[in-house]
Amino acid sequence: MSSDKLLVHQYEVLPQEFFARKTDAVARDLLGKLIVRKTKKGILSGKIVETEAYFGNGEDPASHAHRGSTPRSSIMFGDPGRAYVYFNYGVHWLLNFVAKKGDGAGAVLVRAVQPVEGIELMAKNRPTEASNVTNGPAKFTQAFGIDGSFNGLDVTTSNSELYVADFLTSQFKVVKSGRVGIKDGSEMQLRFYIKDNPFVSR
Secondary structure, rough: OOOOOHHHHHOEEHHHHHOOOOHHHHHHHOOOEEEEEEEOOOEEEEEEEEEEEEOOOOOOOOOOOOOOOOOOHHHHHHOOOOOEEEEEEEOEEEEEEEEEEEEEEEEEEEEEEEEEEEHHHHHOOOOOOOOHHHOOHHHHHHHHHHHHHHOOOOOOOOOOEEEEOOOOOOOEEEEOOOOOOOOOOOOOOOEOOOOOOOOOOO
């Protein structure tokens, strides 16, 4: 069980301004923040330990927004601080947050979190050993019960089913690397993770 156990209402929700910055800066700064999912059975929360940044028009060959706005990627051109959830390879849901400065597009993929609250609920959603519950982007969404119905959700208000909050956590070192699981643009140093955290994806 995480030592970061807390009452989520003690922490301040990140405002839209946090997400209205350069995408890679948001991706880095999301590390250590708390993602909160409210359910009828209780609250699930976890510390974000791994992210990836994806830019917009013509900047990033791995981005859904690389060739402009499409029915799927149009949300990346919209308001910062919205959830962008898509079905990956027809198998898994992945959660991103729209994050960009000014016009254009951008989003941050949440790749892994460290469970904080609602660990028993996570285990019911994703029955496996504790260290394997949320250490990957698809594992995390399954454990938190996040699907396409969350697409477009405002994550900058505690009234939402899903939001991101500031979090008092111990100091950590950030590692930057190429993104994983993609073909084009994998060399771009846009993956960020907390060094030596056991919940970082393998």
